[in-house]
Amino acid sequence: MANPQHPSGEDSLIARYFKPLATDPGAFGLVDDAAILKSSGEDIVVTTDAVVEGVHYLADDPPDTIARKALRVNLSDLAAKGATPAGFVLTLALRTKDDGWLKPFADALGEDARSFACPLLGGDTVSTPGPQMISITAFGRVQSGRMVGRTGAMAGDRIIVTGTIGDAALGLDVLKGGAAAKALASDPAARDILVARYRIPQPRNVLAQAVRDYASAAMDVSDGLAGDLAKLCAASGVSATIDTVSVPLSAPTAGLVARGAVGIEALLSGGDDYELLCTLPEARCADLIAAGRAAGVAVTAIGTIVPGNEAPRFLDGAGGELVLKRLSYSHF
């Protein structure tokens, strides 16, 4: 909404920081109230996720990481659905028009928009007296009828996750000065790795086509592996058995577990992983693992879908069952 004649505060803010991101012709350079998403008969996949200061990110997180996280949590949903990013709209609720915050925010958002080929199409900037909030609605394209849902998991399917689990929860714990911070007091490199995993998720859009080609059901792990798997199982009308020692851990996280500084339960129910959780027939597993190898993303089989409607069971190395006190993070 750039208006050279009578620039209001909101208009000049949008023109200065966000117009450069609106590279798609459907964004009309942000001079209109609406954008156009072209379609030639594919399905448009729509996902929306908001992050709130003090809830989903910390007030003193760097603005560039806040921007990347806000977009990437949505990109992660598109990846899990097998969709190719097509663009996004942004609602930004700001307390103040602080150039020192907005410039790195917009620059980083623009970098991610380019590198994930997901251009800014439009948005709304509003003032708030409360915590800042960023709400993004992202769009993807998928061949008609080919979106990967949560309901297709079948008994016998293998369960895979990408990357490593639990790092982000430990990164938040480091930032909050919790047990992980104390245990890593003399290991700044490990702290940095975990904090980066919390602040800047790595959505697995590079595997979207493999998800579409091979997965029977998929979602991203955002609220904790245990709780998210329970949701996928419930939607599919199945249960699951997880071989807990197979759950992939990063080196810093595995070190903390080995030293007894954190328990595996906290990793399984921690949030903010933004890894893919897929089910697929055993016969397709090698293909998905190969696709991961080609893309440089670890793909690890962690268990099996079984009949039933109980909560998924997490078995320890001796075949005993872990009892999880909570399955996932909930804001209420």
Next chain:
Amino acid sequence: MANPQHPSGEDSLIARYFKPLATDPGAFGLVDDAAILKSSGEDIVVTTDAVVEGVHYLADDPPDTIARKALRVNLSDLAAKGATPAGFVLTLALRTKDDGWLKPFADALGEDARSFACPLLGGDTVSTPGPQMISITAFGRVQSGRMVGRTGAMAGDRIIVTGTIGDAALGLDVLKGGAAAKALASDPAARDILVARYRIPQPRNVLAQAVRDYASAAMDVSDGLAGDLAKLCAASGVSATIDTVSVPLSAPTAGLVARGAVGIEALLSGGDDYELLCTLPEARCADLIAAGRAAGVAVTAIGTIVPGNEAPRFLDGAGGELVLKRLSYSHF
């Protein structure tokens, strides 16, 4: 995200209040992280608008009117673009999970979704320690290439608005106990009319096809007629002359102006009208006015597009020019 096995707070909230609104098959009953918007080659029009407690609505506004306003400000954008509503996604940032607030909110949202044929496709519910906020991204469909933009106004085009201008700004003034409240101390019916115009906009979706068929440029009036017209003119590279006495006023508003209780400038720069502002060739005016008559919506010609790039001029009844101290509402 209903999960009968392990309902988290957020999941049960969504299942209870919002699943009944997710009537479109593309919403998957809100059990997935993503929705599907089907397309058969039309353009998808995307618009996003957020409302913040204490900024766009008052903390003690009834929850049903807040819900309607949050959706309708987006429907108004779709109408102005000539698009047919297709659905919306909702981000709801809540301080508490208060059933007494959520039930009427969700019920009213569902009623509007049905009556405007704009179903809930998905959303995100987050907690906030600050003011509540509702961000909606709405989708419309329009034949490829037929979205009505802001850039097509031509010198000689007539300028029309729907409905009446200034009521909502006065309604807010009534709620805040301002000059309008004092002037209408003994006229509760007039106060109610103005307050309702502030709380529950009447988006003109019934005229979307006429906008598409006849308008050279269009937008909705949300931040004040004067400022919004200036934006449209700037986008089109033209100026405008407005015959201020032609600007349509409701009976309560006209009464306040006649008594000198409010000035016309406050009405022209007040926000929240959510009426359509269109430009169109003189030869199409009768068609648009007839379409308005058929739909029961007043359509009034208020001026003419002229060459130039100055701010639009507002002429009084004697041909003099009003000098507006501000053109529109800005949050910064």
